[in-house]
Amino acid sequence: MSIQIDIQKKLQGFHLxxxxxxxxxxxGILGASxxxxxxxxxxxxxxxxxxxxxxxxxxxxxFNSTSRINLKPRxxxxxxxxxxxxLFPHLTVKENIAFGLHHKRDDQATNLxxxxxxxHLNGLEYKYPSQISGGQQQRVALxxxxxxxxxxxxxxxxxxxxxxxLRKEMIKEMAQYLDLFKVKTLYVTHQMDEAYYxxxxxxxxxxxxxxxxxxxxxxxxxxLTLESAKITGCKNFSKFESTASNxxxxxxxxxxxxxxxxxxLTSTNCSTLxxxxxxxxxxxxxENPTSPNQIKGWISDIVEMPTQSTLYVKFNQPPHGPEDYxxxxxxxxxxxxxxxxxxxxxxxxxxxxxxxx
Amino acid sequence: MSFDFxxxxxxxxxxxxxxxxxxxxxxSLSWCMWQYKGKFKALIDGIITLPxxxxxxxxxxxxxxxxxxxxxxxxxxxxxDVKIIFSWYAAVIASVVVSLPLMYKxxxxxxxxxxxxxxxxxxxxxxxxxxxxxKVSMPLAWxxxxxxxxxxxxxxxxxxxxxxxxxxxxxxxxxTIPVAIYFATQSGDMNLAFIWVMIIFSISLxxxxxxxxxxxxxxxxxxxxxx
Numbered sequence: 001m002s003i004q005i006d007i008q009k010k011l012q013g014f015h016l017x018x019x020x021x022x023x024x025x026x027x028g029i030l031g032a033s034x035x036x037x038x039x040x041x042x043x044x045x046x047x048x049x050x051x052x053x054x055x056x057x058x059x060x061x062x063f064n065s066t067s068r069i070n071l072k073p074r075x076x077x078x079x080x081x082x083x084x085x086x087l088f089p090h091l092t093v094k095e096n097i098a099f100g101l102h103h104k105r106d107d108q109a110t111n112l113x114x115x116x117x118x119x120h121l122n123g124l125e126y127k128y129p130s131q132i133s134g135g136q137q138q139r140v141a142l143x144x145x146x147x148x149x150x151x152x153x154x155x156x157x158x159x160x161x162x163x164x165x166l167r168k169e170m171i172k173e174m175a176q177y178l179d180l181f182k183v184k185t186l187y188v189t190h191q192m193d194e195a196y197y198x199x200x201x202x203x204x205x206x207x208x209x210x211x212x213x214x215x216x217x218x219x220x221x222x223x224l225t226l227e228s229a230k231i232t233g234c235k236n237f238s239k240f241e242s243t244a245s246n247x248x249x250x251x252x253x254x255x256x257x258x259x260x261x262x263x264x265l266t267s268t269n270c271s272t273l274x275x276x277x278x279x280x281x282x283x284x285x286x287e288n289p290t291s292p293n294q295i296k297g298w299i300s301d302i303v304e305m306p307t308q309s310t311l312y313v314k315f316n317q318p319p320h321g322p323e324d325y326x327x328x329x330x331x332x333x334x335x336x337x338x339x340x341x342x343x344x345x346x347x348x349x350x351x352x353x354x355x356x357x
Numbered sequence: 358m359s360f361d362f363x364x365x366x367x368x369x370x371x372x373x374x375x376x377x378x379x380x381x382x383x384x385s386l387s388w389c390m391w392q393y394k395g396k397f398k399a400l401i402d403g404i405i406t407l408p409x410x411x412x413x414x415x416x417x418x419x420x421x422x423x424x425x426x427x428x429x430x431x432x433x434x435x436x437x438d439v440k441i442i443f444s445w446y447a448a449v450i451a452s453v454v455v456s457l458p459l460m461y462k463x464x465x466x467x468x469x470x471x472x473x474x475x476x477x478x479x480x481x482x483x484x485x486x487x488x489x490x491x492k493v494s495m496p497l498a499w500x501x502x503x504x505x506x507x508x509x510x511x512x513x514x515x516x517x518x519x520x521x522x523x524x525x526x527x528x529x530x531x532x533t534i535p536v537a538i539y540f541a542t543q544s545g546d547m548n549l550a551f552i553w554v555m556i557i558f559s560i561s562l563x564x565x566x567x568x569x570x571x572x573x574x575x576x577x578x579x580x581x582x583x584x
Contacts, residue, residue: 042477045477046481047477047480073480074480074483074484075483076481077483078481079481080477080481082477082478084472084474086472086474086475086477086478087475088475088478088479088493089497090496090497099479099484099492100482100483144482145481147482148482
């Protein structure tokens with residue numbers, strides 16, 4: 001799939017200025033709510049007209065403001081799965097799926113039967129959307145979008161209306177369907193686990209701009225920008241300064257990390273240091289610190305989650321309350337009993353993220 | 358005494374024709390205005406809604422200016438020897454102008470209550486705009502559209518001021534029930550006026566009530582039992 005997009009649109013209090021060029025077959029668009037990711041899909045589908053720019057998908061020009069091309073949504077051959085599915089409530093499941101088909105053609109009737117069985121919708125053909133479950137509604141929405149044989153599938157947060165258990169199941173199902181139908185897909189979400197599972201390449205979008213686009217493992221291991229680190233789940237950030245003796249001084253945390261060797265800055269514009277919760281290690285305070293990267297801290301708060309506990313830790317001096325902390329880290333439940341008020345936090349140097357703002 | 362039924366026939370003829378016209382124009386206008394997001398939306402909306410708040414005599418006066426003997430439309434039609442002023446056509450025009458805002462406003466709010474994604478979903482499936490309208494948006498907004506039609510019908514049936522100004526009160530030709538009531542009362546024939554009052558009362562009530570029942574029936578039939 002080739003996507004060539006350069007669009008601008010000014011709205012009240014929001015400016016969409018997107019430039020997206022990729023050949024990925026399944027591209028994830030990861031962004032916080034209000035970042036403009038749904039609007040990008042609507043621009044591609046032709047439901048919103050950009051002010052300026054061009055949109056070219058698989059060599060076909062959908063929109064070009066200079067040559068005044070603006071294809072109608074119906075001529076774009078795009079399958080769109082809406083966040084709330086937008087099924088036709090007055091039509092049966094079968095009528096919903098067949099809506100874009102020409103009833104008189106036999107091959108399409110066979111396709112329809114195939115599609116219904118591939119998406120496990122047998123037996124539901126004559127039910128109305130209000131009579132089936134959320135997961136089934138989603139499969140109907142997907143079937144409806146695939147029925148017209150689209151060149152490209154747009155998925156707009158398709159799992160956000162499902163409860164957690166069903167969500168996990170439907171993500172796995174969706175991965176199978178995408179593999180089965182081999183359709184180029186643009187997948188929008190704010191959940192990093194969904195994007196990681198379904199997509200190979202991920203674009204991070206922030207305030208209507210593409211912040212970062214890379215392969216998913218690169219994005220998670222070396223997010224490069226603060227927004228990418230945040231949206232991929234990193235919680236601990238500090239401004240930093242490198243001092244002469246190869247020491248990193250973390251301004252927001254008030255601590256110094258000796259780096260040993262030269263600081264591996266990926267870009268000179270990096271000004272923020274990040275580290276993921278699960279990379280921080282908690283060292284038993286009874287053992288003497290063995291490495292200079294083990295920093296003394298005080299517990300501000302402990303939040304118990306189903307599978308692990310999150311510790312909130314303050315450096316340099318005891319905290320004033322549970323909201324007074326510098327970093328957070330996750331420890332397994334069995335380790336929790338050993339945690340005392342004072343502890344040492346180890347920063348693995350190879351896991352530090354150097355980020356641009 | 359022989360009772361003259363012509364006002365009832367004229368009223369029904371005028372009301373049915375004008376409701377049909379109002380239905381088509383009002384529905385198209387509300388559909389277009391639902392899609393239209395431009396800066397003139399408030400102005401156009403205001404102009405269409407104006408006859409709802411103006412006295413019907415003002416509407417009648419404006420129509421008179423347009424289709425009267427010296428009005429632009431009146432002059433144009435005169436070339437073909439057609440005269441619509443003081444005919445039942447003029448009564449239809451008056452009814453349409455006065456009932457259009459009701460049709461337009463009620464149908465528009467019915468469209469506005471729909472999830473816009475549903476119409477958009479239909480558009481991405483490669484169907485024409487007419488199919489989006491006739492197969493998706495109109496059926497979904499149907500209860501509101503039916504209510505709008507019933508209101509317009511009742512409003513047309515009760516139209517008096519503008520009708521009197523442009524169509525007059527020619528018995529057997531342009532005299533509708535409301536006009537007949539007025540003139541009967543004026544000439545002191547309270548019995549006659551009372552009969553017409555009861556008739557118009559019954560027609561309006563039956564229209565509104567049967568529309569309600571029919572709507573409920575359609576709704577449960579289409580959507581089945583809702584969870």
